[in-house]
Amino acid sequence: NATSFRWDFGNETYSVERTPSPLYEAAGNFNIKLLAMHQIGCRDSITVENITIHPLPEVAISRDTLICHGDAALLSASGGVDYKWSPEQMILQPHSAVTAASPDESTWFVVQVTDENGCVNYNGTMVTVQQRPFVNLSDTTLIIGESFQIKLSDESIASYQWSPDEHISCSNCPNPLFTAMETTTYSVAVTDVSNCFTLNYPLTITVQKIY
Numbered sequence: 190n191a192t193s194f195r196w197d198f199g200n201e202t203y204s205v206e207r208t209p210s211p212l213y214e215a216a217g218n219f220n221i222k223l224l225a226m227h228q229i230g231c232r233d234s235i236t237v238e239n240i241t242i243h244p245l246p247e248v249a250i251s252r253d254t255l256i257c258h259g260d261a262a263l264l265s266a267s268g269g270v271d272y273k274w275s276p277e278q279m280i281l282q283p284h285s286a287v288t289a290a291s292p293d294e295s296t297w298f299v300v301q302v303t304d305e306n307g308c309v310n311y312n313g314t315m316v317t318v319q320q321r322p323f324v325n326l327s328d329t330t331l332i333i334g335e336s337f338q339i340k341l342s343d344e345s346i347a348s349y350q351w352s353p354d355e356h357i358s359c360s361n362c363p364n365p366l367f368t369a370m371e372t373t374t375y376s377v378a379v380t381d382v383s384n385c386f387t388l389n390y391p392l393t394i395t396v397q398k399i400y
Contacts, residue, residue: 190227191225191227191233192226193205193225193226193228194206194207194224194225194226196209196221196222196223196224197221197222197223197224198211198213198219199219199220199221199222199240200213200214200215200219213242215242216242216243216244217241217242218239218241219239219240219242220236220238220239221236221237221240222236222237223235223236243304243306243308244308245308245309245310246268246269246303246304247268247310248266248267248268248269248300248302248310248311248312249267249268249312250264250266250300250312250313250314251263251264251265251266251314252314253314253315253316253317254314254315255316255317255318255319256316256318256319257318257319257385257386258318258319258320258321258385258386259291260291261281261289261291262289262292262316263287263288263289264280264287264288264289264290264298264314264316265286265287266286266300266312267286268310269302269303269304269305270303270305271284271302271303272300272301272302272303273301274290274298274299274300274301275298275299275300275301276296276298279291279292279296279298280298290316292316292318294318294320295315295316295317296315296316296318297313297314297315297316298313298316299311299312299313300312300313319381319382319383319385319386320345320381321381321385322343322345322346322380322388324341324343324346324379324390326339326377326390326391326392327392328393328395329395330394330395330396331367331369331396331397332369332396332397333369333370333396333397333398333399333400334368334369334370335368335369336366336367336369337366337367337369338364338365338367339364339392340363340364341363341364341377342364343363344382345381345382346363346379346380346382347380347381347382347384348361348379349361349362349363349377349378349379350377350378350379351365351375351377352375352376352378353373353375355373356369356370356371356373367394369394369396370396371396372393372394372395372396373394373396374391374392374393374394375391375392375393375394376389376390376392377389377390377392
């Protein structure tokens with residue numbers, strides 16, 4: 190039995206391991222040579238010609254996309270004969286070239302593509318999920334004539350609309366100043382930056398008419 194080995198993989202890489210795992214960075218045909226030696230001086234060699242290294246599949250994938258929370262994103266890939274999407278639990282048909290995903294939060298989706306030669310490659314796409322806008326309002330009580338400012342500035346909210354527009358410094362800003370004149374229930378309609386949702390939140394200001 191041979192005690193030492195020298196492999197020449199035909200791509201200017203070599204190994205002295207008994208069972209190497211060569212890496213080919215380019216496709217093509219290669220001649221693989223093995224020189225086996227024994228410690229007493231015996232040696233033998235073998236050459237396997239025209240070993241074909243296939244290129245990896247070129248995986249095309251749908252672009253990054255944005256969806257509103259609760260909607261589905263269309264995902265598509267091409268370049269092979271077998272497809273596997275992950276995270277699988279969010280994919281309608283995880284083994285289809287064209288499928289849909291309904292994530293609850295922004296998620297990076299990866300597709301594994303296998304071609305007719307059994308070669309595998311990957312690609313990924315980002316699905317950004319626009320969440321519902323939320324503002325935290327607490328009812329308050331003021332003495333007549335007092336002022337009260339609310340600060341709701343949020344980068345995820347594009348617009349604010351207050352109603353009614355009485356005794357309020359501005360009806361379309363995030364940080365209005367209220368002047369307590371009489372008990373009023375206000376409502377603010379907020380719209381997210383992706384124009385997915387417009388939601389209304391109430392605010393009641395109770396005015397104590399203490400003079």
